[in-house]
Amino acid sequence: MAAKQVIDARGTFCPGPLMELIAAIKLAGVGDEIEVLSTDQGSAADIPEWIRKVGHDLITTSSESGVWHVVVRKAK
Amino acid sequence: MSSPKISILVVSGSSERLQMAAMVASVGAVSGTEVKVLLSMNALQYFLKSDTSQPAPEGEFGRVMAGKKVPPFKQLLQHAVDLGDAKIHPCSMAMDVLGVKPEDLESFLAAPLGLTRFLTDGASGQLLTF
Numbered sequence: 001m002a003a004k005q006v007i008d009a010r011g012t013f014c015p016g017p018l019m020e021l022i023a024a025i026k027l028a029g030v031g032d033e034i035e036v037l038s039t040d041q042g043s044a045a046d047i048p049e050w051i052r053k054v055g056h057d058l059i060t061t062s063s064e065s066g067v068w069h070v071v072v073r074k075a076k
Numbered sequence: 077m078s079s080p081k082i083s084i085l086v087v088s089g090s091s092e093r094l095q096m097a098a099m100v101a102s103v104g105a106v107s108g109t110e111v112k113v114l115l116s117m118n119a120l121q122y123f124l125k126s127d128t129s130q131p132a133p134e135g136e137f138g139r140v141m142a143g144k145k146v147p148p149f150k151q152l153l154q155h156a157v158d159l160g161d162a163k164i165h166p167c168s169m170a171m172d173v174l175g176v177k178p179e180d181l182e183s184f185l186a187a188p189l190g191l192t193r194f195l196t197d198g199a200s201g202q203l204l205t206f
Contacts, residue, residue, distance in 0.1 A: 013145060014099070015103050016147040019106070019147065019155045019159070022155075026159060054108060
């Protein structure tokens with residue numbers, strides 16, 4: 001069964017949230033979902049770009065009260 | 077098809093340039109780019125195990141950045157190695173000038189490299205200097 005986890009990267013600047021996501025993806029299984037919380041606007045744009053580039057699945061991107069929520073599924 | 081390649085030459089000891097070099101190296105390496113970094117001149121001292129100093133800012137941005145939760149440049153370079161398989165080399169000439177041995181340097185650095193080999197290896201890719 002696919003796992004879900006949340007990475008709280010609020011308060012850190014680019015590329016900190018991306019690096020935290022990548023470290024988690026390395027350890028995750030294929031099909032697992034990871035949600036990154038970030039207050040860094042640059043990361044909110046950069047993380048989806050990275051996901052597309054390397055071929056994982058971007059599930060959702062949303063913003064709530066200044067916090068970006070980016071959900072990714074490990075595809076390979 | 078071979079991976080794109082970036083060679084990053086770091087000679088500055090300013091916090092802004094070290095940070096930007098580390099950002100390019102880490103993001104490039106985790107995005108499928110073959111990254112090779114050569115640390116030389118004023119940059120190398122910050123990679124001595126015995127060095128605990130912080131690089132000085134060269135401008136206002138660096139002063140502001142020092143008060144923010146920005147990932148440390150050495151941590152980013154280590155991520156580049158651990159997560160993206162980047163190679164971070166100390167410059168053999170700079171080591172000779174400073175009297176530094178490989179064991180004096182951070183353990184995530186690769187073997188010392190000369191400029192000729194660095195330029196030869198990077199000839200088919202981009203070369204960025206900080």
